[in-house]
Amino acid sequence: MIRAVQHATPPEAVADSGAGSELRVVLVCMPWALLDMPSLAVSTLVPVATETAKTAQVDVVYANLRWCDYLTERTGGRIGAAQYQQVVEGYYHALGEWIFSPALYGADDPMDTPFYLTARANGADLDDACEMYRLAPGFVMALATELVDAGYDVVGLTSTFDQNMPSLALARAVKERSPRVITVMGGANCDDEQGAALHRSFPAVDFVVRGEGELTFLGYSGPSASAMWSRRRPTRPR
Numbered sequence: 001m002i003r004a005v006q007h008a009t010p011p012e013a014v015a016d017s018g019a020g021s022e023l024r025v026v027l028v029c030m031p032w033a034l035l036d037m038p039s040l041a042v043s044t045l046v047p048v049a050t051e052t053a054k055t056a057q058v059d060v061v062y063a064n065l066r067w068c069d070y071l072t073e074r075t076g077g078r079i080g081a082a083q084y085q086q087v088v089e090g091y092y093h094a095l096g097e098w099i100f101s102p103a104l105y106g107a108d109d110p111m112d113t114p115f116y117l118t119a120r121a122n123g124a125d126l127d128d129a130c131e132m133y134r135l136a137p138g139f140v141m142a143l144a145t146e147l148v149d150a151g152y153d154v155v156g157l158t159s160t161f162d163q164n165m166p167s168l169a170l171a172r173a174v175k176e177r178s179p180r181v182i183t184v185m186g187g188a189n190c191d192d193e194q195g196a197a198l199h200r201s202f203p204a205v206d207f208v209v210r211g212e213g214e215l216t217f218l219g220y221s222g223p224s225a226s227a228m229w230s231r232r233r234p235t236r237p238r
Contacts, residue, residue, distance in 0.1 A: 022056035023153040025049055028143075030157060030166035032088050032096040033064040035081060041158040041187055041213070048214045059152075063143055063170075070139050075131060083128045087162070092124045096162030099132045103140040103169035110134065140166070144173030147181075154182045159189040164198075172204040182206050186213045 027046065029039040042060055049058045072080040087096045098115045102108065110116050110126075110133040119126055147155055155174050157167040171183040186209035190198060195210040209216050 023054055024057040024059075024151060025055050025154040025156060026059045026061055026147060026150070026152045027156045027158070028061045028063050028147075028167075028170065030159075030163050030170060031064045031067045031100070032084070032162045032166070033062075033160075034088065035064060035068060035084060038062070039158060041160075045156070045213050061143075061147070063166075066143065067139055067166075071132060071135065074135055079128050079131060083132075087129070087132075092119050092126070092129075094162065095119075095126075095129055097165040099129055100136045100140070100165040100169055102133060103137040104165055104172060107134070107137055136166075136169075140169045140173050144170055144177055147174060148177040152181060154184060156184045156186070159185055159187040161189075163187070164189050168198075168202050168205065171202070175204040184209060186210075186216075 027042045027049070029042050033039055039062070046058055046060060049055050068081055068084045071084065087099065094115075098113070101113075101115075102110075110130040116126055116130070155171070157163075157171060159167045167185055171185065174181050174183060183205050184207040185198065185205050189195075190208050190210055192210065195208040199205060199208040
């Protein structure tokens, strides 16, 4: 069974280690990752990040599982794993990104958005998606508050397919609550020009990792390091 939170380094071990300036890191897997298997990216990074001398603690939050539970609880079971899976399977193109758009850009009535009007004109049934749209901002705010209150120094986000909007929304919400927290984003959606564009467009993301994140955690400093880590900017959320 996959736990929604995994402590790769036991908190009590950190407390006894005299970690000092070492970093407390949390790696977050946002919706719309699959519910029935762990994230390959996160699973690969955890042992590497745990072994580096720069980290005192590395935790994992499977926010995709949290989101599914949140939907089930808030809708009395009417929306849950089956509806989540419909979004994952691409019931309508970019539906997962649209659902989390109000968490990043602010909430409009979903039925007034161009996305909804276009989808309806093409015969799509978005009733459940509209309910998810309304619930997404509260979920992101609650998760950001939890991470900030936990005292993490670094929040790492992995983004593939429709994880961009959820990840960017969480990065912004974290920065709004605690500008000192370092936000890092990587994954397939950050490769090549995509990563550079994300970094330019979303100031709430301090670093974008393009390429192998394991090398970054190991303190890689070779000639292509600048292509992997974008320079950190002032911590002013957009």
